[in-house]
Structures are given as structure tokens and as C-alpha cells.
Amino acid sequence: MPRLSAAQQQVQNNFLQQVHDGRLDKSVAEGSGLPNLAYTCPDFYALEQQTVFRDNWVFAGFAHQLARVGDMLPVEVAGQPVVLVMTEDNGILAFHNVCRHRGAKLVTETRNSKKFVCPNHSWSYSLCGKLIARPHFLGGEQHDINKSECHRADLVEIRCVTWHDWVFVNLSGDAGDFATRIEPITRKLEGYDLSDMVFSESLEFEINANWKLPIENFIEPYHVFSCHPWLNDFVGMDEREAPTFDKKVLLCGYQFQNTDPARGGELPWFPNLPAEKQNRGDWFVLFPNFAFEIFPDQVDVFIAWPQAAEKCRETIALYFVGEAATADKYSAARAHVVNNWNDLNHEDIGIIERMQKGRRSEGFDGGVLSPYWDPVQQHYAKLVAESIGAP
Ligand code: FES
Ligand SMILES: [Fe+2]
Numbered sequence: 001m002p003r004l005s006a007a008q009q010q011v012q013n014n015f016l017q018q019v020h021d022g023r024l025d026k027s028v029a030e031g032s033g034l035p036n037l038a039y040t041c042p043d044f045y046a047l048e049q050q051t052v053f054r055d056n057w058v059f060a061g062f063a064h065q066l067a068r069v070g071d072m073l074p075v076e077v078a079g080q081p082v083v084l085v086m087t088e089d090n091g092i093l094a095f096h097n098v099c100r101h102r103g104a105k106l107v108t109e110t111r112n113s114k115k116f117v118c119p120n121h122s123w124s125y126s127l128c129g130k131l132i133a134r135p136h137f138l139g140g141e142q143h144d145i146n147k148s149e150c151h152r153a154d155l156v157e158i159r160c161v162t163w164h165d166w167v168f169v170n171l172s173g174d175a176g177d178f179a180t181r182i183e184p185i186t187r188k189l190e191g192y193d194l195s196d197m198v199f200s201e202s203l204e205f206e207i208n209a210n211w212k213l214p215i216e217n218f219i220e221p222y223h224v225f226s227c228h229p230w231l232n233d234f235v236g237m238d239e240r241e242a243p244t245f246d247k248k249v250l251l252c253g254y255q256f257q258n259t260d261p262a263r264g265g266e267l268p269w270f271p272n273l274p275a276e277k278q279n280r281g282d283w284f285v286l287f288p289n290f291a292f293e294i295f296p297d298q299v300d301v302f303i304a305w306p307q308a309a310e311k312c313r314e315t316i317a318l319y320f321v322g323e324a325a326t327a328d329k330y331s332a333a334r335a336h337v338v339n340n341w342n343d344l345n346h347e348d349i350g351i352i353e354r355m356q357k358g359r360r361s362e363g364f365d366g367g368v369l370s371p372y373w374d375p376v377q378q379h380y381a382k383l384v385a386e387s388i389g390a391p
Pocket of ligand 1: 099100101102103104118119120121122123
């Protein structure tokens with residue numbers, strides 16, 4: 001972890017004192033969630049960026065945005081500029097998006113190019129981050145470079161993996177093995193051939209709430225009977241499973257009795273789906289902020305992008321199954337699914353913003369949790385606490 005500023009150390013100490021009451025270790029019925037400052041304090045937000053978002057595998061972009069060799073996608077991870085690039089032979093790579101010379105940000109918008117060229121003094125780098133040329137480096141018209149010194153001027157690479165359409169990076173380099181990290185998810189995904197997934201479209205939302213609230217809301221089905229009339233008709237509370245967790249993965253799911261146009265009713269299904277998956281939906285969170293749902297006819301990815309302590313952006317990316325699903329004859333069916341997600345998410349956003357407002361109240365301090373539905377909330381709070389350095 002990089003050195004924390006005095007303000008961050010103070011907020012870390014404040015936080016540790018507040019969770020020192022054992023709220024995260026007691027039984028769920030006796031314990032509680034994160035204190036309010038974890039959702040409202042700009043210094044805590046900065047601390048999270050430097051820890052949670054630096055030390056874990058964090059979603060950075062969609063592979064479909066990097067389809068051609070030379071496609072470059074500037075993103076921000078842990079508050080730092082990062083660039084993803086599709087290379088000729090090495091798939092998608094990630095680099096710190098900064099020139100090694102005087103630190104100009106290299107790529108400022110999505111583009112396609114054969115190499116990186118810094119506009120400041122025209123140093124250039126290959127798509128694999130190797131320095132190519134430093135014009136006039138040794139004086140006017142003296143372009144030569146000292147090859148043995150070159151490595152100092154190569155772009156700084158960041159650990160990066162591409163899993164289906166989703167690109168993850170780990171800035172600190174010590175988040176462990178990605179495949180091991182997502183094992184609880186891949187086990188649940190057995191039987192779905194995700195290579196059949198075809199990206200359809202994305203929905204974007206601005207939310208006046210800390211990024212953790214949409215994720216916490218996403219994983220728990222307890223609010224369904226109260227907030228989502230259609231979803232409650234689709235699967236009632238007595239048929240709903242309580243969320244579970246396995247290390248840095250949160251899991252939930254249900255069996256449904258009958259399909260609906262919004263869930264498996266009209267669009268093509270994953271081929272050769274085992275019987276037990278044919279009337280099933282599952283959803284997951286990969287800590288900290290990547291989530292997705294899978295049904296026989298669709299995959300829906302949710303990302304809560306942190307923007308500020310009390311602001312985030314949410315992307316919902318929708319995928320259907322096989323090229324056949326893109327046919328005109330399914331356009332109404334696709335629109336039905338998309339509109340359904342849009343409606344459901346607006347039902348959630350109102351509640352999420354209320355929970356944010358509630359975290360300004362001294363009448364709330366982490367909450368009284370349901371021992372049946374909320375163990376996942378306490379676990380998620382623990383993951384945050386561990387990441388920011390709680391012993
Ligand atoms: S800052 Fe990039 S070439 Fe000088
Ligand atoms: Fe919801």
C-alpha cells in the first residue's frame with residue numbers, strides 16, 4: 001500500500017475505532033454493517049481508492065470496445081489514468097496512461113493507432129509499451145537512443161486479464177490469481193457456453209450515492225417484495241434463496257416456475273443447457289464493484305463506478321445468446337428485456353439514494369441486520385474493512 005496521507009491515516013483510525021465495537025465479527029443479529037463515514041467521507045473515499053481499488057482485481061473495460069489491433073481505451077482505476085490496448089500478439093494489455101518523459105497523459109480518448117505517441121515531445125511507444133523513439137533526445141537532430149537505458153522509458157505495465165468480454169486490472173500486482181479468485185463464479189457457470197454471448201447494448205445511470213450501495217442492493221433480494229412489483233410476481237419471497245458468499249464473491253439465485261418475456265420467454269437460450277439451469281437465474285458480485293446475472297437467454301453485467309464519496313455511475317451491459325438473437329425478428333423481445341432492466345434499475349435508484357441520505361443521520365450507524373437475508377451485507381462490510389487495512 002502506498003503511504004497514506006495524514007488525513008487518510010486519521011480517517012483510517014476513525015474507521016477502525018468505529019468498527020472496534022465488534023460489529024463485523026459478532027453474529028449477524030448482534031452485529032452491523034459499515035459506519036456512515038464509509039459512505040459519506042471524501043477522505044475515506046480517497047483511502048478506498050488507494051486500497052480497495054488498487055489491491056483487488058477491478059473491472060476496467062469491455063473487450064468489445066477493443067476489438068481491433070491498435071484500439072486504445074483510456075479508463076480510470078483507483079483514481080489513476082490507465083489505458084487498455086489491443087495488441088497484435090498479446091491480447092489486451094493495460095498500462096499506466098502516462099508518458100515516461102515528463103508525465104503527460106498519453107491517451108485522452110478512445111482511438112485506434114499503430115503506436116502510442118506523446119503529443120508533448122513526440123516520444124513513441126509500441127502497442128506492447130516498448131519505447132520506439134525519442135526525437136532530438138540528445139540535441140537538435142540527435143535522435144539516437146541508448147538501447148540499454150530503454151527499459152527505463154518503456155510504459156509501465158499493469159496486471160491485466162480478459163475474462164470473456166470483461167477486462168480486469170490489478171494495480172498493486174498482488175491480488176493473487178484471477179482464476180482462483182473467480183472460482184466460486186465459474187463453478188456456478190458450468191453448463192452455460194459463454195462463448196455464445198453477444199453484446200447487445202449498455203444502459204448508463206448517474207446515482208447520487210456511494211458506489212457500495214448499488215452493489216449491496218444488487219445482491220440482496222430482501223427488498224424485492226417491497227420495491228419491485230413485477231419481479232415479486234415473477235418469483236415470490238417464499239421461493240427466494242438467501243444470498244451466500246465465498247471469499248470475495250457474493251452469490252444469489254432462484255428457480256422460477258414460468259418464463260417471462262423479460263426472463264427466458266422469447267429469446268434464444270444458451271445451447272444444451274442442463275435441465276436444472278433451464279428455469280434458473282443466478283447473480284454474483286466480484287468484490288469490489290463488478291456484478292452480473294445469468295438466465296437461460298441473457299447475461300447482464302452491472303458495474304458501479306465510483307465518482308466521489310456520494311456519487312457513482314452505473315453501467316448495465318446486456319448480452320443475448322448467439323448471433324440469432326440479433327435478428328430483426330427479435331427486436332421487440334430484446335427491447336422488452338432492456339426496458340425491464342431500465343425500469344427495475346430506476347426502482348432501485350430511488351431506494352439507493354434514500355439509503356445514501358440516511359447515512360447523513362446520526363440515528364443510523366451500520367444498521368440492524370436480518371439474520372436470514374443480511375449475512376452477505378456484514379461479509380461485504382468485512383471485505384471493505386480488510387481492504388482498507390483493518391486488522
Ligand atoms: S512528456 Fe511525453 S514526450 Fe515529453
Ligand atoms: Fe432491486
